[in-house]
Amino acid sequence: MSWNLKFHDGTLVVQGASCEELPEGFVFDSRVQAPRGPAFLYAQLVYAALNKKRPYQDAKKWDKCSDLVHRVQKKPRSYQREAVEAWCQSGYRGTVVLPTGSGKSFVAELIIALMKRPTLIVAPTLDLVGQWYDLLKLAFNEEIGIIGGGHHQIERFTVTTYDSAHIHLPKYGDRFALLIFDEVHHLPAPAYLEACKASMAPFRLGLTATLEREDGRESLLDHYLGPVVYRQNITMLSGDFLSEYETIRLLIELSEEDQKIYKESREEYLQFLRDEDISMGGYGGWQKFLKLAARSKRGRSAFLAHQRAKKIAHGAESKMNALEDILKKERGRRTIIFSNDNATAYKVSKRYLVPCITHQTPVKERRALIKAFGEGVLPVIATSRVLNEGVDIPSAEVAIVLSGTGTVREHVQRLGRILRPAESKKAVLYELVSAQTSEEFTSDRRRRHDAYQ
Incomplete structure (x- = not known):
C-alpha cells in the first residue's frame, strides 16, 4: 500500500502508514485516522519510504529552479x-x-x-x-x-x-x-x-x-x-581575510564622589541579596530579586541602589573624559561608541554632538545615518545595543565600548563591527571599564574568547 503525504498546518499527515513504520515523532491522529508528525521530519519520512520500498505521493510544492542564474562572478575565498x-x-x-x-x-x-x-x-x-x-x-x-x-x-x-x-x-x-x-x-x-x-x-x-x-x-x-x-574564528582570518586589529582595555578610576556613592549603593543592594538569600549566580536569581524587591519599601530602595550603582559604573564622568581623549586621538576615523543602555547613548550624543541610533530610531533615519557614516560625512555614531548585529557597516574602524553585558557573544559581535577588510586598515577596540566596580568582573567574563587573548 502506498503512502499519501499531506502537509497541514505545519504538520505531515501520512495516509496508508502505521506509526511503527514512520520516524519517531509521528502519533496516530483519530481525527483524520492517520499518523501525524511535525513537518520538519519530511526528509526522514522520504528516506523511510525509500528504505522500505514503499511508493508514496509527495506533499512538496516545489520544483527545481533550473533557470536560476548566479550573476556574481566572484571567486570564493x-x-x-x-x-x-x-x-x-x-x-x-x-x-x-x-x-x-x-x-x-x-x-x-x-x-x-x-x-x-x-x-x-x-x-x-x-x-x-x-x-x-x-x-x-x-x-x-x-x-x-x-x-x-x-x-x-x-x-x-x-x-x-x-x-x-x-x-x-x-x-x-x-x-x-x-x-x-x-x-x-x-x-x-x-x-x-x-x-x-x-x-x-x-x-x-x-x-x-x-x-x-x-x-x-x-x-x-x-x-x-x-x-x-x-x-x-577571528584570529585565524585576521590579517588575511579580516582587518588586523588590537583590543585595548582601559581601567578608569572613579572620582571620589562617584566611588563613595557607588560603594554605598552597591553595599545596600548586596545586603538585601544576603538577607533574602538570593544568589545572582544561580538560575532565576534576577527574577527572584525583582519579585522580592517589589514587596517592601526596603526592597524597592535596594533596587534603586542597584540602578544607581550601575548608572555610575556605566557612565561616570571619568569615563566621559576618557572617551573624549580617545575621540581626539582617533579623530578622522569612523568610530562607533557602544553602551549598554539608551540613556548613556543619548548622554554621549548630546555631550559630543554626534548622532545616536537606538531601538527608538525610525528605520529611515537609521539607514540615512548609517549611509552618512559609511560616506564619512558623520564619522562618529553613538549607539546602545541595536548595532551589535544585523547591520552592515564595512567602513567602521574604531569601536569604543563604554558599557555592555557580560556575554561573550555581545563583545565578539561588537568587535566584528570593525573587522571588515580594507586596504591598510588597522581596527582597534577600546573597552572602558570602571575600576573597583562590578564592571571588572563583567569585563573578564565577556573577554573569554580567543579573539581577546
Whole structure:
C-alpha cells in the first residue's frame, strides 16, 4: 500500500502508514485516522519510504529552479568554498560559523546557486531583511518576496523575520526546499523553534558568528537544523581575510564622589541579596530579586541602589573624559561608541554632538545615518545595543565600548563591527571599564574568547 503525504498546518499527515513504520515523532491522529508528525521530519519520512520500498505521493510544492542564474562572478575565498563543501558532505544540513565581515552571506549565495531550489531566508531584524532582499536581487536578478514589515509577497526566493516565520511557516511550510537562518543563535528560542518544526524543507543552513548562548540551547539546533559543519574564528582570518586589529582595555578610576556613592549603593543592594538569600549566580536569581524587591519599601530602595550603582559604573564622568581623549586621538576615523543602555547613548550624543541610533530610531533615519557614516560625512555614531548585529557597516574602524553585558557573544559581535577588510586598515577596540566596580568582573567574563587573548 502506498503512502499519501499531506502537509497541514505545519504538520505531515501520512495516509496508508502505521506509526511503527514512520520516524519517531509521528502519533496516530483519530481525527483524520492517520499518523501525524511535525513537518520538519519530511526528509526522514522520504528516506523511510525509500528504505522500505514503499511508493508514496509527495506533499512538496516545489520544483527545481533550473533557470536560476548566479550573476556574481566572484571567486570564493578558500574558507567559503570549504564551508559549502562541508555543508554538502553533511547531507545539505548544518550550521556554518564565521566571523562578522568574513562573507557569510556569500556562502549562502553559493549554496542557493548550487541547490537551485525555492528558498526562505529568515533574519532577526527588518534591517537585515532589507539587506538580504538587496543582495538576492543583485545576485540572481529575481523577484524577491518579503514577509514582514507590512509586506506579504511570496516568491520562490523569499526573505522574512523570525517573528513572521513563527506566524506564517505553519501555512507556507510546504513552499520552500531550502531554509537559511541568518544569525541562527536566535533560532533556539522556543517560539522560533516551533516555526522551524513547521517547515518541510529538507535542506537547512544556519549562519552565525557567535553560536554559543548563555542558556546552552544552541545544542537543540543539531536535531532541527543539523550540526556545526564548519567553523573559523577571528584570529585565524585576521590579517588575511579580516582587518588586523588590537583590543585595548582601559581601567578608569572613579572620582571620589562617584566611588563613595557607588560603594554605598552597591553595599545596600548586596545586603538585601544576603538577607533574602538570593544568589545572582544561580538560575532565576534576577527574577527572584525583582519579585522580592517589589514587596517592601526596603526592597524597592535596594533596587534603586542597584540602578544607581550601575548608572555610575556605566557612565561616570571619568569615563566621559576618557572617551573624549580617545575621540581626539582617533579623530578622522569612523568610530562607533557602544553602551549598554539608551540613556548613556543619548548622554554621549548630546555631550559630543554626534548622532545616536537606538531601538527608538525610525528605520529611515537609521539607514540615512548609517549611509552618512559609511560616506564619512558623520564619522562618529553613538549607539546602545541595536548595532551589535544585523547591520552592515564595512567602513567602521574604531569601536569604543563604554558599557555592555557580560556575554561573550555581545563583545565578539561588537568587535566584528570593525573587522571588515580594507586596504591598510588597522581596527582597534577600546573597552572602558570602571575600576573597583562590578564592571571588572563583567569585563573578564565577556573577554573569554580567543579573539581577546
